[in-house]
Amino acid sequence: MQANDPAIKWVEEPQLGLGGKMYLPMFVQGLTTTVKHLANSLSGKAVTVSYPDEEPEIANPLIYRGVHRLNKDAQGRVKCVACFLCATACPAHCIDIVGTESPWPDREKYPQSFVIDELRCIYCGMCEEACPVDAVELTSLYNLTGRSREEMIFDKEKLLSVYDATKDAEPMKSASLGGTV
Amino acid sequence: MTCVPLLLGQMDQLVRSPLCWGIVLGATSLWLLLSGGSETLRGIGKLLGAISLLMLTATLMIVGDWSSQLVFWVLALITTGGAAAAITARSPVYTAIWFAVSLLGTAGLFLFQGAQFLGVATVVVYAGAIVVTFLFVLMLAQPEGHAPYDRISWSTFAVPTALVGAAAVIALVLTSLDGLRSSEPLTSPPQIATSQQHMAELGGHLFAYHLVSIEVIGTLLMVALVGAIAIVLHGRKSRPETAPDHPSRPTTDAGLPGGTP
C-alpha cells in the first residue's frame, strides 16, 4: 500500500498550542496535580484502609461477594433443591453437589452433600445468579482464612452455619431484592 | 643500525640482569597466550606473564619513600598488566575492559606525576567516551563475544616476529636509558607538579602559548565529527545487495550474525 493510496484516511495529530510548545505551563500544570494529591494525603485524606487496625466499611453488603452461605427456609430446612444449576454455571468448577431424593413433599430432590472449595472459587457470583430458589448466596464476609487446604473446603454443614452466623446482619437477598421465593 | 653494536656491547651485562630474563619470560608468556594453544598452555602463559611483570617492576628504580613506592608499583602493575591482558584476551569485550583498566592505571600514573588534569581527562575522554563507544560496537557486532579470528593470528610467523620486534623496542629503550640509572638523584620537585593552582596555570599556558593549536584541534574535531557522519551515511547508501564473494575470503563462522551473505 502506497502512502498516497486514497483508501488511507489520514488523521491529523492535534497541534500543540503555545503552552505545549513552551513546555513550562504544562510542567507547572503537571506539578500542581501531583502536589495537590500530596497535600491531600498528608492532611489525612488517603484512601488506604489500614486493615488489621481498622475494619473496612462495606458500602453495600447486598452486592459484596464474600464467603458463600446456604440459606434455610422458614422451617429451617436447606433451601437447595439439588438442581445443579450453580455447579453448571460455576466457571471455576468449585461446587460439588450430590443430590438425593428429598424426604419432604414439596420438592423432589435435596443435596445430600453440598461442597464449595473456597480456594478454587473466584467469587464471581454466578452461582448466586443461577440459583432458581435463592439457596446459594455470597455474604459480605471478606476475611476468610484457614490453616490448611482441607479447612477451606466448605461442606453443607459449614455453609449452613455461615447462614446462621450472618442471617441477622444480612437478611436473605431474595427478600430485600424483591425475590419470589 | 647504531643500536646493534650498542646492544651487543651491553649484551654481557644484560644477560646477567633480571631485566633481560624478565623480557624473555614476558615474550614467552605472550607467545603462549597469543598463539592459540590449549587452556593449560594459556595457564602457564599467564603464570609466566605474572612472574615477568613482577620481575620487570622490581627492576624499576626506587622513586621515594615506601608509601609512594608502593603506590607507584601498584599503578605500574595495573597499567602494564592491564595492557598485556588486553592484547591477549580472546573475547574483544574483555580486551576493551582490560584496556580500560590499563587506562585507569595510566590516569593514576599521571596523577602520581602531579598532572591532575591529564589524569582525569584521560579517564573522561578515553575510558568514558572512546572505550564505551567501542564496547557498544563490539557488543552489537559480536553479541556472543567469540569468533574464530580472535583465536588465531595471521600466520605462524606473525607472533614471533611481533614479539622480537617489541622486545627490541624495549631493549632499545632500556639500554638508551641506562645512563639515567647511574646519574645522581634529583630530588627537588618541579614547580609544575607542586603548583596549587594547577588548573589555572595549565589553562593560562594552553591559551597563552598554544592558542593556534587549540583552534586547529577544535577545527579538527569538528571536521572529524562531520567526516564520521558522512562516512556512515555514505556507507549506508552504497551498501551492496549482496556482498561480492572474495576468493581470498577466510573461513567464516556460520554462527556469526550475518557472517555469510
Next chain:
Amino acid sequence: MNETALLYNYLVIGGVLFALGLIGFVVRRNMIVMFLCAEMMLQGVSVSLVAWSRFHDDWGGQMLVLFMIAIAAAEAGIGLALILMLFHQSGSLDMAFWQDLREGDQQAIVDKEVPEVDERDRAWPQLTPAGIQPEVDPDEQLHRSKI
C-alpha cells in the same frame, strides 16, 4: 621523590605500553582490537611525554598529551565510522576480509586450520529452561476433576 628515577620508570612503562600495543596491532585480527592497540601505543607515548614534562619542569609535554587526547577522540570517531562501514559490508570484524589492498604479487593469507569453536561458546546465548516441566495426567486433559 627521586626525579631521575621517576623519569626512568615512566619511560620504561611508556616503552612497555608501546611495545605491547605494537604486538597487539600486528598480531590481532579483530579491527576494534587493533584500534584499541593503536590507542595503547598512543598511551605509551603520553606516559613518556608527561614524564619528560615533569623532568624539565615545562608544560609543553602536558600540552602535547592534551592535543593527543583530542586527536585520539577525533580518530576514534572516524575509525569507528570506518569500522562500522566495513562491518556492514563484510558482516564481520575480521581484518582478513580486506586483503584486496595488498601488492599484486603477494599471496593472500588463508587460514590453514581454524580452531574449532568451543561447544560451550556455541550454546552460550541460549536461555536456560525456566524449570522442570510438570507431569501431565492424561485423564486431567479430558475432564477437570471435581473435588
Next chain:
Amino acid sequence: MIEALVKIAILLGGLMTAAAYFVLLERRMAAWIQDRVGPNRVGIPLTKIRVLGLGQPLADGVKFITKEEYTPAHVDKRLYVLAPIVILVAALATFAVIPFGSMIPATVFGYRLAEKPIELVVAPGANVGMIYVFALSSIAVYGVILGGWASNNKYSFLGALRSSAQLIAYELPLGLGLLGVVLASGSMDLGVIIGSQASSGIWFAIAQPLGFCVFVVAAFAEAARLPFDLPECEQELVGGYHTEYSGIKLLLFLVAEFLHMIAASFLIVILFLGGWHFWGLTGGSAEIDGWGLAWSGAPWLQGLLRIVVLMTKITLVIVGFMIIRWSWPRFRFDQLMALAWKVMLPLGLINFVAVAMMQQLQAVFTGAMGPSWLMVPIAWGVAVAAWLGITWAAPMIADNRPRRELDPWEIDSQI
C-alpha cells in the same frame, strides 16, 4: 591522615543511611501522591512499636541480604559479579570531592581538634573537582553496560545500550551547564564555587537561569530518574540492565542509583543553589568567621548551621526529584535523544556564550569578576529569549506527525 579517614567514615555511613532512608521517603512520597499511605508498619524490631515505618530500610536490607542470590546459568560470571561493584564504587567515590558542609573550627568547646579548621570534604582543594565527578560518572557507565551485557538477556542488553547512549548524550549539556558556572567563579573546585556565590550573595541559579535549567534536566537524565529512566523502564524492559540480578547484587545496583540521585542533588545545590549559603543566616566568607551578632561567640554553631542549611537544600531537591517522578510520563527514546542534542545542547551553548560575554562586559565596565547583580537582568533576558526561540523551533525539532508524501519504504533513507 586520621582526619581524612574520619571524614570518609562519616561520609560513607551518612550516605548509606541517607540512601536507605531516601528509599523509604521515595516509597512514602509515591504513596502519598497516589492517595495511599505507604509503608508505615515496620518499627523497632522485636517490639510492636511502629514509628512511621522507620524500620523499613533495615527490614529491606535484611530481606535483600538473606534472599537467595541466584546467578543464571547463561551469564558471563566474572563480569556479572564485577558490574554492581564497579557501579557502586564509582558512585561512592564521586563524593570524595563534594563538600558536605563548610568547615569546623579547629577548637570546639575548648577541645583542640586539629591544627587548622577542618574542611568538610574528603579531598580538600582538589583543583580538578568537577572533572573528577565527570570522570567517575563515566566510569559508572561501565557498571551499567557490563551488567547488561553479562546478563546475556536481550532486555538487559537493550537497557544497557539505552543507558550508555543516554548517559553519553547528556554528559554534554551537563558539562555545558557547568561550564558557565566554572567561567563565572573561575575554578573547578566545588568549595571555591560555593565561596564565590556566598561572598556575592548571588546564587548561580539567579545569575544563570538558562544554565540552571540545562544542568537540572541533564542531571535528571544522568541520574536516570523519571522522566528519563529509560535504561530500566519496567514496562518495556522488565527492569533493564538489572533484570537478571537478585539479592545483594541487586541491592548494590539500587543503592548506586540512589547515590547517583544524591550526588546529582549535591551538585545542583552546590553549583547553582549556593551550597551552604543562605542570606543573613550563614555569613558570606568561606572561613568560619563568627559572622553576625548571634554566632559571634560560637563559631562551631555557624559551622553546624551551614551543614544544616546544605542538608536542608539537598533534601528539598531530592523531594523535588521524587515529586517530579510522579508528574510526567517517560519520554520516548528518540524524544530523549532529540531533547539532548537539539534542545539542551544549543541552550547550553547559548548560556555558555552569554556568560562569557557578560563576564567580559563586566570586566570591562566594573573591573570585577564573579557574579554581580548588574548582569542578572541580562541573564534572565537571554534565558527568556532562548526559551522562546526553542518554542518557536519546537515543530522542527520534534515533528512526529506522519509524512504522507513519503513511501513507507523510503522513510528509512529520509531519516
